[in-house]
Amino acid sequence: MSREVIKCIECGKEYSSDEIFYACPACNNLLEVILPLSDLDRDSLRTAFDSRPLSVWRYRELLPRIGRQSPITMNEGGTPLHSCSRLGERFGVGNLFIKFDGMNPTGSFKDRGMTVGISKALDLKVKAVACASTGNTSASLAAYAGLANIGCIVIIPSGRIALGKLSQAMMHGATVLAIEGNFDDAMALVMKASEELNLYVLNSVNPFRLEGQKTAAFEICDQLGSPPDILVIPVGNGGNSAAYWKGFTEFKKVGLSEDCPKIYGIQAVGAAPIAKAFERGEERIEPISDPETVATAIRIGNPANWKKTIRAIDASGGTSISVSDEEIIEAQKMIAEMEGMFVEPAGAASIAGLIRLLESGRLDRDRRIVCVATGHGLKDPDSAIKNSKKPIEIGPTIEGIRAALHI
Numbered sequence: 001m002s003r004e005v006i007k008c009i010e011c012g013k014e015y016s017s018d019e020i021f022y023a024c025p026a027c028n029n030l031l032e033v034i035l036p037l038s039d040l041d042r043d044s045l046r047t048a049f050d051s052r053p054l055s056v057w058r059y060r061e062l063l064p065r066i067g068r069q070s071p072i073t074m075n076e077g078g079t080p081l082h083s084c085s086r087l088g089e090r091f092g093v094g095n096l097f098i099k100f101d102g103m104n105p106t107g108s109f110k111d112r113g114m115t116v117g118i119s120k121a122l123d124l125k126v127k128a129v130a131c132a133s134t135g136n137t138s139a140s141l142a143a144y145a146g147l148a149n150i151g152c153i154v155i156i157p158s159g160r161i162a163l164g165k166l167s168q169a170m171m172h173g174a175t176v177l178a179i180e181g182n183f184d185d186a187m188a189l190v191m192k193a194s195e196e197l198n199l200y201v202l203n204s205v206n207p208f209r210l211e212g213q214k215t216a217a218f219e220i221c222d223q224l225g226s227p228p229d230i231l232v233i234p235v236g237n238g239g240n241s242a243a244y245w246k247g248f249t250e251f252k253k254v255g256l257s258e259d260c261p262k263i264y265g266i267q268a269v270g271a272a273p274i275a276k277a278f279e280r281g282e283e284r285i286e287p288i289s290d291p292e293t294v295a296t297a298i299r300i301g302n303p304a305n306w307k308k309t310i311r312a313i314d315a316s317g318g319t320s321i322s323v324s325d326e327e328i329i330e331a332q333k334m335i336a337e338m339e340g341m342f343v344e345p346a347g348a349a350s351i352a353g354l355i356r357l358l359e360s361g362r363l364d365r366d367r368r369i370v371c372v373a374t375g376h377g378l379k380d381p382d383s384a385i386k387n388s389k390k391p392i393e394i395g396p397t398i399e400g401i402r403a404a405l406h407i
């Protein structure tokens with residue numbers, strides 16, 4: 001028997017965590033993992049965590065039980081929480097940090113979830129894993145499936161994922177299926193395929209994957225010594241923002257922190273069903289049929305986790321807004337030029353959102369603010385090259401340099 005259960009977020013029905021469900025069989029809503037937190041003692045947890053390096057599995061008492069002796073891991077997590085003094089000064093924020101989760105083994109936060117998800121897949125003795133992806137999930141799943149020696153199928157929207165991510169999925173040996181259509185079509189197909197072809201889905205509808213992702217919230221609390229006041233995070237399918245909220249609330253429940261931050265979920269204007277729901281003041285989304293944005297990772301019109309994330313953001317006292325492609329690229333450049341971090345466009349959406357929130361007077365500058373940078377800039381070299389100054393072609397001479405520098 002596993003110690004945790006999976007529970008429907010709507011009707012509350014509980015199921016054994018040894019069963020494979022992505023939605024409640026009774027009412028078709030999303031499921032979440034419920035751990036027996038009341039059995040845990042704050043001081044012993046603190047001692048155990050402090051004895052291990054900052055990483056996903058440092059928090060193993062707050063993660064689902066892995067039946068195998070050890071999880072499938074590449075020491076994911078333990079990513080830097082970078083103090084942004086230059087950006088902070090520019091925007092008048094004294095305490096501004098970026099959690100650079102692009103520093104995970106495959107270059108995105110997905111690895112936090114995959115170490116738990118793939119370990120669970122082996123426990124469940126599934127033969128193959130699958131996902132639909134805008135790129136990062138496929139790169140991460142391919143790597144972890146290789147490590148676990150298990151079959152891997154990824155379904156991507158043809159021609160619409162960033163080059164670095166595609167190259168990773170291919171290099172790690174996954175079977176890459178490219179469909180005509182967008183991410184939402186790929187997602188619908190993978191869910192259908194999971195039933196008919198018996199594939200274990202490791203998209204964020206899998207509640208075990210989100211358990212791994214919530215550890216980023218634990219890490220931020222430990223890196224700062226207490227939770228921030230504000231967390232600003234890009235939102236696509238809505239899994240990561242919901243996972244952070246679960247992490248912050250669980251840390252508080254076990255007595256390891258006293259507060260939870262307000263969560264601000266940032267979407268791209270052309271792919272913003274969740275931000276629009278907040279604008280309308282409604283608890284439900286209207287899917288967008290043809291989402292478009294330069295931040296291809298979050299080019300999603302029908303987010304699978306919309307209900308979880310709307311509830312999480314609402315419960316935190318935050319909100320969701322959208323930013324334009326121009327604001328995203330501008331923020332990406334500022335982070336690179338002023339803070340030394342190369343983040344992919346979707347990862348820069350949080351900073352773009354922060355700037356918008358500050359300038360519209362919706363955030364206090366004296367708060368302690370953490371922005372999440374979800375993926376590494378090397379994932380999307382095409383957009384970086386397109387949006388940066390071109391190299392100046394010169395002859396191999398000092399005169400050439402002088403001419404280029406106008407000196």
Ligand code: F0G
Nearest residue numbers: 133134136137236237238239240374375
């Ligand atoms: N940032 C990056 C870099 C992402 O790759 C994603 C999602 C998100 C933010 C949004 O996270 O979906 O949990 O709200 N990428 C998925 C993928 C959809 O297939 O790689 P979310």
